[in-house]
Amino acid sequence: MDRIRIVGGRPLNGNLRISGAKNATLQLMIASLLTDETLILDHVPRLADVALLQRILGNHGVDIMVGGKRPGETADDGQTLHISAARIVDTTAPYELVSKMRASFWVLAPLVARMGEARVSMPGGCAIGIRPVDLLIMAIERLGAKVEIEGGYVVARAPHGLKGGEIVFPKVTVGGTHTAIMAAALADGTTVIDNAAREPEIKDVADCLNKMGARITGAGTKRIVIEGVAKLHGARHAVLPDRIETGTYAMAVAMAGGEILLQNARPELLQAALDVLTRAGATVTATNEGIRVARNGSGLAPVDVTTAPFPEFPTDLQAQLMALKTRASGTSHITETIFENRFMHVQELARLGARIQLEGERATIEGVPQLKGAPVMATDLRASVSLVIAALAAEGETIVNRVYHLDRGFERLEEKLGRCGAAIERLSG
Ligand code: EPZ
Numbered sequence: 001m002d003r004i005r006i007v008g009g010r011p012l013n014g015n016l017r018i019s020g021a022k023n024a025t026l027q028l029m030i031a032s033l034l035t036d037e038t039l040i041l042d043h044v045p046r047l048a049d050v051a052l053l054q055r056i057l058g059n060h061g062v063d064i065m066v067g068g069k070r071p072g073e074t075a076d077d078g079q080t081l082h083i084s085a086a087r088i089v090d091t092t093a094p095y096e097l098v099s100k101m102r103a104s105f106w107v108l109a110p111l112v113a114r115m116g117e118a119r120v121s122m123p124g125g126c127a128i129g130i131r132p133v134d135l136l137i138m139a140i141e142r143l144g145a146k147v148e149i150e151g152g153y154v155v156a157r158a159p160h161g162l163k164g165g166e167i168v169f170p171k172v173t174v175g176g177t178h179t180a181i182m183a184a185a186l187a188d189g190t191t192v193i194d195n196a197a198r199e200p201e202i203k204d205v206a207d208c209l210n211k212m213g214a215r216i217t218g219a220g221t222k223r224i225v226i227e228g229v230a231k232l233h234g235a236r237h238a239v240l241p242d243r244i245e246t247g248t249y250a251m252a253v254a255m256a257g258g259e260i261l262l263q264n265a266r267p268e269l270l271q272a273a274l275d276v277l278t279r280a281g282a283t284v285t286a287t288n289e290g291i292r293v294a295r296n297g298s299g300l301a302p303v304d305v306t307t308a309p310f311p312e313f314p315t316d317l318q319a320q321l322m323a324l325k326t327r328a329s330g331t332s333h334i335t336e337t338i339f340e341n342r343f344m345h346v347q348e349l350a351r352l353g354a355r356i357q358l359e360g361e362r363a364t365i366e367g368v369p370q371l372k373g374a375p376v377m378a379t380d381l382r383a384s385v386s387l388v389i390a391a392l393a394a395e396g397e398t399i400v401n402r403v404y405h406l407d408r409g410f411e412r413l414e415e416k417l418g419r420c421g422a423a424i425e426r427l428s429g
Pocket of ligand 1 (some may be wrong): 132175382
């Protein structure tokens with residue numbers, strides 16, 4: 001199993017290009033199931049999760065062609081996928097595949113919308129919490145699907161197609177909102193979604209669906225209205241930049257010091273996180289090319305943050321912020337309101353010398369003057385990268401084990417940070 005070796009203490013300087021967003025890419029690939037024509041996606045990041053979803057969609061009969069390089073294109077531009085679900089041969093998503101990647105559960109809505117039936121394994125728990133799917137099921141039931149749980153599978157049937165309806169989410173859910181939109185796109189009549197998630201990835205997927213002929217308005221707000229259409233067609237869409245990757249590298253610079261231009265990054269996708277970084281002592285400037293983040297000389301100030309759905313501070317940056325706060329001059333608090341078990345990084349940060357106390361959903365982080373390198377490992381993607389951030393400022397060598405978590409969501413992380421001056425390398429095997 002690969003590991004990453006980091007020797008801390010080097011500032012980060014230069015340009016770092018932000019990839020396409022993982023959490024939009026996965027949904028966009030799944031949206032291809034809604035049409036028998038080809039969907040072309042540009043700026044798709046090269047990630048383990050994307051490769052795995054390719055295999056999972058392949059099991060349903062979807063053909064995916066990865067476009068070759070075009071003149072002037074670099075690896076930083078991501079890849080182009082030509083996705084064709086001309087003929088869906090299997091409406092079952094088996095346990096063996098869904099258990100490898102939770103997001104594959106989301107094939108449920110497009111399969112039932114287009115094929116009138118879907119049989120998808122329950123995803124089960126994961127490292128960051130229980131993560132139920134009751135609201136995703138509620139959404140398709142509201143549109144007329146009959147849903148049963150049979151032998152660990154969610155079996156949804158709508159032999160005469162779905163019908164538009166009203167969906168009110170009691171709690172903001174990203175997966176639930178995507179599910180509702182995809183189901184409603186091909187439903188007969190109008191669907192109104194209330195208390196919808198406003199995450200930028202929702203808007204990106206809705207934009208793509210509209211290019212495919214869907215009639216969706218209000219994506220990015222709490223109320224989304226969808227006029228169902230009988231058929232969707234092919235389209236071409238470029239994935240929006242990854243706001244979590246952006247925030248992660250912004251925090252890495254704030255931690256290590258230096259100045260980096262995050263090319264392709266868009267401030268409006270993570271304003272709450274950029275505001276926190278400014279309060280913490282970094283200088284953040286929006287430019288035509290992206291976002292410039294610097295910390296030269298000044299120390300890190302403590303800040304209190306509570307995670308919440310977009311546009312508030314994202315749970316997917318909570319671990320990274322915690323790493324940064326371990327070196328603030330004072331005490332910070334972080335309250336995690338989205339996932340009940342998303343503090344698995346705490347004990348690993350402690351191995352580097354961090355002082356963190358947990359009480360339910362609240363972490364108290366007492367800044368220390370110096371972290372010290374150590375072997376560490378993490379159990380999920382964002383937790384793993386928080387250890388990388390801590391290691392960049394730790395004295396001596398840190399070995400981050402279980403790098404496959406990082407490969408799920410960060411494209412060529414060691415190369416990107418290495419080019420900016422970090423002493424970082426991948427150790428194979
Ligand atoms: C998406 O997960 C993201 N995953 C997560 O990214 C992200 O942390 C999360 O949204 C919140 O922003 C992808 O896009 C692939 P939710 P999702 O439904 O859709 C509860 C990463 O690191 N809930 O918005 O699964 C749930 O338990 C990750 O890239 C129900 O109660 O999250 C949670 O408390 C991991 N019933 C809250 O809602 C349901 O049916 C929000 O979850 C569904 C969710």
